[in-house]
Amino acid sequence: MWTFEYEEDYSGDDLKVTNHEIDIEFPGRNTENEQSLDHVLCTNWTGENENEYTSRSVYCGEQMDGNYHTYRFDWHTGDENEIPRVEYYFDDKLTYTSYDHIPTNAGRFWLGAWFPKNWAGVPDFDMTEFSVDYVKITTFHERGDKPQNESYPNDGWGEGIRTTKGDTDLDGRAGDNRDLSALREYLVKKSRFIYHQYTASDMNDDGKVNAIDLLIIKRSRSLL
Ligand SMILES: [Ca+2]
Ligand SMILES: [Ca+2]
Known part of the structure; x- marks a missing residue:
């Protein structure tokens, strides 16, 4: 510091x-x-x-x-x-x-x-x-x-990374199968996230990334 x-x-x-x-x-x-x-x-x-x-x-x-x-x-x-x-x-x-x-x-x-x-x-x-x-x-x-x-x-x-809610793998597209599987992988602790992935995954902005966020992404997909 x-x-x-x-x-x-x-x-x-x-x-x-x-x-x-x-x-x-x-x-x-x-x-x-x-x-x-x-x-x-x-x-x-x-x-x-x-x-x-x-x-x-x-x-x-x-x-x-x-x-x-x-x-x-x-x-x-x-x-x-x-x-x-x-x-x-x-x-x-x-x-x-x-x-x-x-x-x-x-x-x-x-x-x-x-x-x-x-x-x-x-x-x-x-x-x-x-x-x-x-x-x-x-x-x-x-x-x-x-x-x-x-x-x-x-x-x-730096320019920084622009994040979109639901784009958990930060590839620029939000809410597709890759995002769901990236978030699942994280939730079962097989993978680690960088800060921007937390931001993109915290769908309800409660400061935590958990199964509720996964459900929100799934629900948003079914509405499309
Ligand atoms: Ca994505
Ligand atoms: Ca959350």
Whole structure:
């Protein structure tokens, strides 16, 4: 998870890049400097140069136990009551506090699963899933807070996948035999769905995909 705000300033002789970012990223590095899922990278940035970020790999305990864990950072831009800092918490335990290169500019908050080449290791699976139980943001409103001024606010966004209700196999046609069999396969747990398949399959928008949705697709077919 991370916050991100990026600016390019061409007003001087040299391009000045502002990169205000806070990262909680897995895998971290253990004491042997190997990738480790019981360590996590905690990094905060104000620019992209070597001397403009602080990164620490900290021990946060076993993460691969099938349970939800809480990941949190408290971002203080600072004022008369607060020293500028970022506090990193894992399962509600303060694990590390950074006082250097503390961002001030508002940024977008991101959650994501990705596999960057080189530093994240080699995936040993074809597919996995990233489950989020909840997201909570509480504002501090400190005097160090600065507005965002993104240079490319709309750059880098994907087209996304347009889903149609009933098109459970995402082939562009809704409610045919393939969609019924894709949903049946999922319901008997023989197959996995990606997020867009859940959206396309949840016919009654109750947040669950189950036999009721299958019945709704069947009924809609009989009405055609
Ligand atoms: Ca289809
Ligand atoms: Ca449903």
